[in-house]
Amino acid sequence: MTSSLYVDQTSPVHRLNPVTKLVALLCLIVIVFAIPHWSASALAVLLVIVPVAVISRCGGRLAKYSAALLLPILIVLVLVQGLTFPGGQTPVWQWSFMTVTAEGLLFALTIGARITALVLASILLVLTTHPGDLMSALTQRGMSPKFSYIISSTLQLIPSFQDRANAILLAQQARGLALPRNPLRRAGALLPLLGPLVLGMFTDVDERSTAMEARGFGSTARRTLLIPVPDSAPQRVARWVMPVLAAAAIVVPIVGGLL
Structure with missing residues (x-):
């Protein structure tokens, strides 16, 4: 069964290539x-x-998954x-031997803002892009079907892993597995599930590899798409334009002495 976080909508974002x-x-x-400033990440998010x-x-789903x-x-x-944080000179809060510095919090704010922007943007891509459409679009642009499949399959990795884990947990509960309410004991009871979960993922990889070979993924012939993905001049x-802006974001701080 193919799993994905994709949300089927008809919004302009979903219709983009x-x-x-x-x-x-x-x-x-x-x-x-x-x-090199947290405000850039904050502006990107807002x-x-x-x-x-x-x-x-x-x-709603973006907030749920990202949180x-x-x-x-x-x-x-x-x-x-x-x-x-090394070199922290301005204490903000101190208790016993622990001291929180303003420099450390500013560094944490910068890194945290970057990670937040990265995670939110990545999840939003997954929510608004069907893996099959992404694979077809990449293949249509000339990328190797193997690499297209690798990129597309990453969009399905987390939900597929979650579905398999839930199936194993339900099977074990049907066999009498009791999950205590205590978080530590609950974690201990779930540890034996890691073995079948990891082995199942390896089995899934082998099955997908066989399916790819059967569909001629190794062929070098040019493929004809059954349903071409729409693309527009804008x-x-x-x-x-976007890579030019990204390159400018790298060059300008260096030239301006901000790094």
Whole structure:
């Protein structure tokens, strides 16, 4: 069974060519990591990601998935960098031997803002892009079907892993597995499930490899797409403009002495 986080909608974002969205994601990541200030990432989230999420009507799911991924990372980042940042001179909070510095919090804010922009943009791409359309669009642009499949399959990795884990858990509960409410004991009860989960993923990889060989993925002949993915002239122009902006975000801070 093929799993995906894709949300089937008819919004303008969903109708964009998948290659355009993929290029936009890569360029956005380059920009927020190239500009050495947290405000660049914040502006990218507020001016780009949030409006796109509203237009695509995927804001609720984006908030749900991103919160589950980002909250643990950001909490650990603030604690670790706030307490252990080398060269921190301005204490903000101190208790016993622990001291949180302003420099550490600023560094954590910068890295956290970048990670937030990266995760939000990536999840939004997954929510608004069907994996099959992405693979077809990449193949249509001349990319090898093998590489197209690798990129497309990454969009299905997390939901596929989650579905398999849920199936194994339900099977074990049907055999009498009891899950205690205590979080530590619950984690201990779930550890034996990792074996069949990992082995099942290896089996799935082998089955997919066999299916790819049967469909001639190794062939060098030019393929004819059954359903071509629509593309437009403005999108083709945008795919050239966005890398130029990303390159400018790298060059300008260097020339301006900001790095």
